[in-house]
Amino acid sequence: MVTLGHYLIVSGLLFTIGFAGVLxxxxxxxxxxxxxxxxxxxxxxxxxxxxxxxxxxxxxNYNAQVFVFFIITVAAAEVAVGLAIIVxxxxxxxxxxxxxxxxxxx
Amino acid sequence: MPAFLFWIFALVMLGFxxxxxxxxxxxxxxxSLVLCFMGLSALFMSLDAxxxxxxxxxxxxxxxxxLFLFIIMLLDLxxxxxxxxxxxxxxxxxAVALAFFIQVYSVIGQLSAAKQPFPPLSSPKMDDVHSxxxxxFSNYNLPFQIIGVLVLVATxxxxxxxxxxxx
Numbered sequence: 001m002v003t004l005g006h007y008l009i010v011s012g013l014l015f016t017i018g019f020a021g022v023l024x025x026x027x028x029x030x031x032x033x034x035x036x037x038x039x040x041x042x043x044x045x046x047x048x049x050x051x052x053x054x055x056x057x058x059x060x061n062y063n064a065q066v067f068v069f070f071i072i073t074v075a076a077a078e079v080a081v082g083l084a085i086i087v088x089x090x091x092x093x094x095x096x097x098x099x100x101x102x103x104x105x106x
Numbered sequence: 107m108p109a110f111l112f113w114i115f116a117l118v119m120l121g122f123x124x125x126x127x128x129x130x131x132x133x134x135x136x137x138s139l140v141l142c143f144m145g146l147s148a149l150f151m152s153l154d155a156x157x158x159x160x161x162x163x164x165x166x167x168x169x170x171x172x173l174f175l176f177i178i179m180l181l182d183l184x185x186x187x188x189x190x191x192x193x194x195x196x197x198x199x200x201a202v203a204l205a206f207f208i209q210v211y212s213v214i215g216q217l218s219a220a221k222q223p224f225p226p227l228s229s230p231k232m233d234d235v236h237s238x239x240x241x242x243f244s245n246y247n248l249p250f251q252i253i254g255v256l257v258l259v260a261t262x263x264x265x266x267x268x269x270x271x272x273x
Binding site: 001004007019020030034037044047057059060063065066068070072078080086090097099 | 202
């Protein structure tokens with residue numbers, strides 16, 4: 001039987017994969033994709049809680065789903081701006097490797 | 107939804123999610139991310155969130171991933187050449203990620219609600235688009251309009267950033 005805990009652990013695993021991607025990979029586009037994985041892991045646990053906490057009428061708590069809707073919208077805007085920044089970076093430096101961009105590094 | 111479908115879709119999602127991080131070729135990573143989001147959207151539908159599942163496919167697999175592929179092909183990124191990675195960085199990154207997951211696992215293990223199954227819905231027929239839309243245009247009307255402004259600002263920002271000369 002699938003319980004709430006199963007969904008939360010799958011969501012935690014997906015977040016961990018994204019987190020490891022951000023820490024381990026050096027290609028800025030892959031890092032950006034890993035950020036998307038982490039955002040979606042949070043969405044999965046929000047939807048799982050929405051289905052778990054039924055209200056008095058026996059329907060899911062839709063506030064969480066509206067929240068997920070907002071997260072998806074903000075993530076789409078973030079992807080557009082982030083990719084534009086990556087293109088601008090590539091024009092300036094001809095690289096997408098984070099170790100080649102270290103002017104701000106102490 | 108039968109339990110084995112949950113396991114299949116969770117495995118698809120996690121497997122292709124890991125492929126995103128492991129693949130050396132950015133295009134293979136982007137295509138794995140599409141399949142990962144397909145599995146995720148199936149999991150959303152297994153939680154009776156059909157609207158969110160459809161939005162996930164439309165926005166992520168449809169729009170965002172096309173943008174990713176477009177940028178990868180525009181910049182003409184090839185498979186990464188093997189660079190020497192610092193052993194300390196690899197071991198440290200893996201250890202931090204593993205410690206994070208152990209923390210999440212132990213917290214969920216102590217949560218009593220996590221062991222309960224999902225309560226049944228009052229009626230099998232759902233109109234979640236109706237309910238989400240009603241909330242969106244009543245309780246969350248102001249955030250909805252702010253989101254609209256945010257998307258507009260993002261559009262302007264992208265145009266400014268992609269101008270040939272930044273001033």
